[in-house]
Every structure is written in structure tokens, then in C-alpha cells.
Amino acid sequence: MTPWILIAVFVLIILLAAAALILKKGKQQKPSYKTFFIMGITWLPFGIVLDNYGLSAMGAVFMIVGLLNRDKWEDEPKWADLPEDQRRLKMILIVGLTLMLAAGVAAFFLVAR
Numbered sequence: 001m002t003p004w005i006l007i008a009v010f011v012l013i014i015l016l017a018a019a020a021l022i023l024k025k026g027k028q029q030k031p032s033y034k035t036f037f038i039m040g041i042t043w044l045p046f047g048i049v050l051d052n053y054g055l056s057a058m059g060a061v062f063m064i065v066g067l068l069n070r071d072k073w074e075d076e077p078k079w080a081d082l083p084e085d086q087r088r089l090k091m092i093l094i095v096g097l098t099l100m101l102a103a104g105v106a107a108f109f110l111v112a113r
Contacts (some may be wrong), residue, residue, distance in 0.1 A: 005107040009100060016096040023089045034073040037066025 040063025047056030066073075079087065 005103065005110065009103050009107070012096070012100060012103065016092070016100075019092055019096075020089065023085060023092070030072075032074070032076075033066045033069035034076075035066075036062045036069075037073075040064070040066055 040059045040061070043055050043059030044063060045059075047053065047059055082090070
């Protein structure tokens with residue numbers, strides 16, 4: 001039963017990536033170095049706690065990249081200030097990530113039996 005859950009999660013990830021690419025339509029976006037820093041300070045301790053040195057290393061890299069580019073940090077626009085297409089994309093990503101989280105929790109409880 002577990003392989004079907006993994007396949008479903010993989011297909012969901014592929015569909016979300018395709019939706020993001022379709023909605024983006026070739027628009028270039030500058031990297032958010034503040035987000036890199038936040039990802040780094042999140043991944044680093046998780047990697048240490050989980051004894052996953054790859055996760056810790058990636059967290060350290062993200063954190064360093066974010067800090068080295070601190071002068072390029074920008075404040076994110078408010079939801080009301082976003083264009084309609086960006087709001088739609090963010091909603092798709094939020095819903096998709098929530099569904100993937102729910103699928104992961106369900107898979108964990110099904111496998112843990």
C-alpha cells in the first residue's frame with residue numbers, strides 16, 4: 001500500500017510544478033535572499049536534530065548565501081498589493097503544500113501501523 005501513497009505524492013508534486021510553470025509563463029524573478037536566510041536557519045537545526053548532515057549542510061549554505069546578500073533583502077509586498085496572477089500562484093502553492101503535508105502525515109500513520 002505504501003508505494004501507491006508515494007506515487008500519489010510524487011504525481012501531486014509534478015502537477016504542482018507544472019501548474020507553477022504554466023502560471024509563471026517565462027517571467028523572470030529576482031531571488032529572495034531573505035527567504036534563503038530563513039530557509040537556512042530552519043533547515044540547519046532540523047538537520048542537527050535528525051542527524052541528517054546533508055540537511056544541515058544545505059541549511060548552512062542557504063543561511064550563508066542569505067547573509068552574504070543581506071544588502072539585497074527586500075520587504076515582501078502585502079497580499080493586497082500583489083497582482084492577481086501572483087496571488088493565484090501563491091494560493092495554488094499554499095493549497096498544494098497543505099495537501100502534500102496532509103498526504104505525508106497520512107502516509108506516516110498508515111505506515112506506522
